[in-house]
Amino acid sequence: MTQKKPNILVIGGGPAGLSAAEIVSANGRAIVTVVDRMPTLGRKFLMAGRSGLNLTNAESETGFPKRYGNAQHWLVSAIAAFPPSAMIEWAETLGQPCFTGSSGRIFPKSMKGSPLLRAWIGRLAEQGVQFRAGLRWRGWNDQNEVILETREGHEETLSPDAVVLALGGGSWARLGSDGQWVSMLAARNVPLSPLRPANCGFLAEWTTPFADRFAGTPLKRIALSFAGETRRGEAVLTERGLEGGVVYALAVPVRDAIETRGEATVLVDLRPDLDVAVIVEKLKRVRPRESLTNRLRKAVQLPSVAVALLRESGIVPKDAESLAQRLKAVPVRLVATDSLDRAISTAGGVRQDAVDERFMLRAIPGVFVCGEMLDWEAPTGGYLLQAVMATGHAAGQGVLDWLAEREAVARTGVGAVSGRP
Structure with missing residues (x-):
């Protein structure tokens, strides 16, 4: 008998969500759908590319983690699994060769985000990822189904096997990340730190x-x-x-x-x-x-x-x-x-004690969190995007590991893995 592929829902079409989708869809074991409330994906990614897309930084392996301050020990394994060298290789496999500037910042030679994003979305589509724009996440209903709302105000519910939340922080709301997810996770008893401006005026x-x-x-x-x-x-x-x-x-x-x-x-x-x-x-x-x-x-x-x-x-x-x-x-x-909305990035969000080593919420098994939703901050200079994508990769791998554990339990009857989110 052919085993049904699990359905994975990624909520948020920025670099963190797309990174998670790339990992989960790469081996063809799951059906992945990315939803975003904006009409198009990666809007903040494109905004960052207007002045030259700073992908990462050439700082030493010992110095790099220190840029994340108190969160460095939390993020170090994710960044080690997807380090700056992997970021460069990722961009170059998408047809965007990179160079290192005099300050150590690493850019694609085109200095733009749009060619990279187009190639990325194209590769994800080839891997079977489905995209649905114009859908806002509204939390869960009493049956633990995911609620999505269309631009016209209509609701639909989904029952995915796992969910990746990649909704960004609370800055630049017009580009998609408005921080409304805070109340939804707080209602589920997820430990949170208040959102605060970072890299701000x-x-x-x-x-x-x-x-x-x-x-x-x-x-x-x-x-x-x-x-x-x-x-x-x-x-x-x-x-x-x-x-x-x-x-x-x-x-x-x-x-x-x-x-x-x-x-x-x-x-x-x-x-x-x-x-x-x-x-x-x-x-x-x-x-x-x-x-x-x-x-x-x-x-x-x-x-x-x-x-x-x-x-x-x-x-x-x-x-x-x-x-x-x-x-x-x-x-x-x-x-x-200055206001939270005008900040380059935000601190605060989902605390370290709220997730396990796979970036899965302890309070909601089967729900994974990545990117700026997590409580960390870093200076500009390539450190922001590096951690966003590294935690996206880690959450995507976490989904695969969790699915494998569920399959093993179902096959052998040994162990216990929490069910659908």
Whole structure:
């Protein structure tokens, strides 16, 4: 007799869900369906590719896991099973050769997400994966059937043999991940941590003239310091505060300080390539009667936005020594994180103690979770997508292992595996 293939439902068509679908469908043992509430798949993946799709990072095997902070020991096995080298091989088998940038970030040579996503979906279709767009997950009914809702408001129920949840965090809701799954899992007693902004901007109390004039202006070649950590890069002044790569790099300690004390003061070094003594010497070469803007432009080539930020920080010293020291440490008081929806990614979600080693929910056997739904965070630079896809692969393999255990129990009658989700 031919054994019926199990039906696996993947809810969420981003990189985590597609990774899980790829693993489960690869050996042809299961029928896999991917559903997503958006009309098309991988929207956040495509958004990330607009500025150059950063797939992963060439950092050493010892340093890489440390980028995940307190979650590193939880994620290490998943990343070891799908490391950066596997990410590169995956992209190249889809016809997208990769290169490593000077910062260690790894990109496809096309620098775009769309060719990679098209090839990926094509390969999944060849493996038998079915796709259904425009369906929102609404949890389970009293019969433990999965409830899906169409765009027209109609409901349908499914009874899959296993479910993979890959619904993202709570940022960029217009791209699909709106965090509504939190209440559904909480109702099933799944341990959760509150969703919090990660890799986010922060709010500052700018004066109106400063915000009106400089909102959207970049601060280039600066260094940002907080709590003993310093990062170089660029930031962008927004109408409400600060954002950008150098800000995201310090987002965790700044966010935590704001949550504890209600504010955090970061220090901006406007000329990190010059030390105080050099700046003092350059300032002394400019005639004292020059305006502050001209003086700083001629002495250290500061753009007008940097001079304005200096003024915004308070009284500007006049003597060369004090002014040079202020240029190296302009205080900016931050009072709140920007909104969760505007964050690059989110922390919080399904806690480590909520899942087993296969990323299956302990409270709901047969339901697996991956990607940003899990409670971890990492800096930008390739670490986000690497963990998203690694946990997707791990959840997909977890499904296969769980199905194999069920089959073994059914065949031998030995052991006990929980039934349908």
